[in-house]
Amino acid sequence: MIRGVLFFALVAAMIDGTAVASNNDLKKELLQKQKELMDLSSQIDQAVGPEFHSDRDVQLKLATDLIQNWARKVTTPDYAITAQGIAVQGDIDDGNGYKVWIDNPGDTKAALRFNPFLLTFSPQQFELNTYLTAHAEARVWGKALFINTNVFCATTPDVTTPVQAVATETSPTIGDVAYVVTLTQPTNLNAAVACGLGGLGNYTIYFPINQLAGVIAKGDFSLGYQNKIEITVPTTPPQKISINVMAKDQTLTIGSDMIEVEANLDVGSRP
Amino acid sequence: VQEDDRFIALSREDRAMLRTLLENRAAQLLMLFGVMCVTGCATTERQLLLSQIDLTDKGIVQSRQMMAQLQAQSGGPGPYDAKIYISTPVLNDALNALSGLTFAIPGIEATANVNQVRLTRYGAMPAVFLDAQAKKSHLTVKIVATAVLIPVDTPGDLKLSILSFVPDVQWYWIDITKWIFVRELLAVQVNKITDQMPIIHLPAQGSVTLGGPAMDQDVTFQVSPTPSYLTMRIHIPATQWSPTYNSIRYYFLGDGIYAFGDLQ
Numbered sequence: 001m002i003r004g005v006l007f008f009a010l011v012a013a014m015i016d017g018t019a020v021a022s023n024n025d026l027k028k029e030l031l032q033k034q035k036e037l038m039d040l041s042s043q044i045d046q047a048v049g050p051e052f053h054s055d056r057d058v059q060l061k062l063a064t065d066l067i068q069n070w071a072r073k074v075t076t077p078d079y080a081i082t083a084q085g086i087a088v089q090g091d092i093d094d095g096n097g098y099k100v101w102i103d104n105p106g107d108t109k110a111a112l113r114f115n116p117f118l119l120t121f122s123p124q125q126f127e128l129n130t131y132l133t134a135h136a137e138a139r140v141w142g143k144a145l146f147i148n149t150n151v152f153c154a155t156t157p158d159v160t161t162p163v164q165a166v167a168t169e170t171s172p173t174i175g176d177v178a179y180v181v182t183l184t185q186p187t188n189l190n191a192a193v194a195c196g197l198g199g200l201g202n203y204t205i206y207f208p209i210n211q212l213a214g215v216i217a218k219g220d221f222s223l224g225y226q227n228k229i230e231i232t233v234p235t236t237p238p239q240k241i242s243i244n245v246m247a248k249d250q251t252l253t254i255g256s257d258m259i260e261v262e263a264n265l266d267v268g269s270r271p
Numbered sequence: 272v273q274e275d276d277r278f279i280a281l282s283r284e285d286r287a288m289l290r291t292l293l294e295n296r297a298a299q300l301l302m303l304f305g306v307m308c309v310t311g312c313a314t315t316e317r318q319l320l321l322s323q324i325d326l327t328d329k330g331i332v333q334s335r336q337m338m339a340q341l342q343a344q345s346g347g348p349g350p351y352d353a354k355i356y357i358s359t360p361v362l363n364d365a366l367n368a369l370s371g372l373t374f375a376i377p378g379i380e381a382t383a384n385v386n387q388v389r390l391t392r393y394g395a396m397p398a399v400f401l402d403a404q405a406k407k408s409h410l411t412v413k414i415v416a417t418a419v420l421i422p423v424d425t426p427g428d429l430k431l432s433i434l435s436f437v438p439d440v441q442w443y444w445i446d447i448t449k450w451i452f453v454r455e456l457l458a459v460q461v462n463k464i465t466d467q468m469p470i471i472h473l474p475a476q477g478s479v480t481l482g483g484p485a486m487d488q489d490v491t492f493q494v495s496p497t498p499s500y501l502t503m504r505i506h507i508p509a510t511q512w513s514p515t516y517n518s519i520r521y522y523f524l525g526d527g528i529y530a531f532g533d534l535q
Contacts (some may be wrong), residue, residue, distance in 0.1 A: 020313050022317065023313060023316050026317065026321065026324065027320060029324060030327065033328065033331060037330045037331050037334060037393070037394045040331060040334035040335065040338060040394055041334065041525075044341065044394075044395060044524070045524070045525075047338060047341040047342060047346050048341060048346050048524065049346030049347045050347075051347050051348055051529070051531075052348075052522065052529055054356050054526070054527070056358070057358045057360070057361045058355070058356065058358070058361070058474070059354070059355070060353075060354065060356075061353065061354040062352070062353050063350075063352045063353070065352070066353070066479075066481075066514070066534060070481040070482065070512045070514075073512060074482060074509075074510040074512060079508065079510075080508065081505060081506065081508070083504065083505045083506070084503060084504055084506075085501050085502065085504075086489065086502050086503065087491075087501075087502040088500070088501050089499060089500040089501075089502075090495075090498060090499035091497060091499055092494065092495040092497060092499050093495065093497055102494075102501065105501065108501060110503065203495070205494045205495065205501075206492075206493075206494060206495075207492075211490050211492050212503070212505060215488065215507065218483050218486060218507065219482040219483025219484075220480065220481075220483060221479070221481055222479055222480035222481070223353070223355075223479055224353060224355070224476040224479040224480075225474055225476070226474050226476055227474065228474060229361075229362075229471065229473065230472035231365070231369065231469045231470070231471055231472070232469055232472070233467075234466070234467060234468075234469070234470075241368045241369075241469075243364075243368055245361065245365070245474050265361050267361055
């Protein structure tokens with residue numbers, strides 16, 4: 001028995017000695033690889049450019065190229081603002097024994113057709129340049145003694161003008177940049193509709209383009225952010241943990257190539 | 272004892288004590304058990320070391336790939352349509368929600384209970400270290416699992432993929448009763464644990480939305496000197512467009528996760 005134990009102990013000790021020596025080699029190999037990994041991490045830190053630096057908790061960016069593509073897409077082949085009369089107040093003319101008026105405001109229509117938008121981005125705003133063609137029409141009624149008539153009249157020719165507009169960002173939040181695009185040029189241009197009523201005379205109705213196109217577009221750049229981090233555990237049924245992340249101190253930067261929103265986040269506890 | 276000459280380096284007293292020990296049956300059994308343990312522990316240590324080396328190798332491979340990409344793109348991510356960055360402290364706060372998570376350890380009748388989760392950098396890998404306790408009947412063994420966040424099909428979703436699942440033990444002083452359990456834990460297939468790991472949804476949606484819905488607004492203006500006024504209802508067409516991500520590139524640096532996407 002004693003011989004057996006001794007023999008076993010000796011064999012075990014030899015095996016163990018070999019195993020321990022082998023493990024020491026593995027420890028050296030591990031240390032070497034960990035050093036290589038640390039060196040690589042340092043090299044990466046030195047190689048990264050400004051896109052990989054942020055001192056905030058969250059940063060969202062949208063390329064202005066994408067916004068250009070969107071503007072082109074939604075305005076091709078054209079972008080039309082239409083208008084129809086819904087109420088009229090007063091007569092166009094009311095003289096001694098005659099009257100000229102718009103009887104049905106719904107007969108009064110206007111359409112402003114814009115060429116595809118071209119956007120340019122500058123610090124903290126973007127501008128829109130294009131052309132529009134304005135068409136307007138109306139049906140005008142006239143009455144004098146035995147005459148009771150009406151005439152359909154329209155812009156001839158339609159009015160074409162270059163357009164400039166500027167976007168104003170309203171209440172930017174971490175996920176959304178709301179904007180309103182308002183016309184800045186032309187400032188005072190009418191689409192004139194000449195209506196000839198024969199013996200009752202000629203009348204011109206003016207459709208102010210800068211009022212009809214006061215707001216050209218309105219919307220949001222939603223940057224695809226949501227105020228929560230969710231964790232789904234694949235149990236049956238799946239367990240969902242939702243953690244609220246509320247943004248604070250958000251800043252909006254509009255540059256020539258990017259719209260950027262940054263913020264810090266308060267991470268809420270799981271509900 | 273004829274084998275005494277093998278212990279020639281020992282003193283006479285030591286040889287006498289050794290002889291006494293070897294003749295004692297209880298001492299013989301204890302010695303046999305100890306020898307088995309030491310041999311087994313060395314093997315266990317080897318497995319742990321190999322596991323750590325494997326993990327480090329993966330970190331090196333990922334880091335080299337990232338380094339090559341950065342060098343090819345002048346330190347940047349290349350062209351992109353949208354970017355989202357989330358800091359490591361925020362992700363760590365969110366991952367704390369996993370404390371208390373219990374999952375079955377596949378292949379053995381045991382469970383693991385997560386104590387703490389920590390996102391950290393392991394080269395270019397977004398490595399998540401999970402401190403857990405493995406329990407099997409009355410036995411408890413501390414576990415350190417290392418996972419990496421792997422992007423899945425849904426944009427902004429990252430799956431915890433287990434790379435290593437190792438008992439955190441001092442193997443030379445290990446409690447003999449836990450030794451078998453430790454060896455069982457070392458044999459657990461990590462891909463089967465990954466099946467039970469959660470998916471982290473970054474605070475991002477699968478698309479961005481540009482533009483707005485159609486809208487109407489009323490404008491009143493003077494149409495003649497009389498004066499008469501016309502109110503028109505202006506219809507502004509919809510401009511909404513919601514492109515979706517067709518590819519996302521993730522980069523993990525120590526300060527957080529950077530995701531760059533192309534939209535279509």
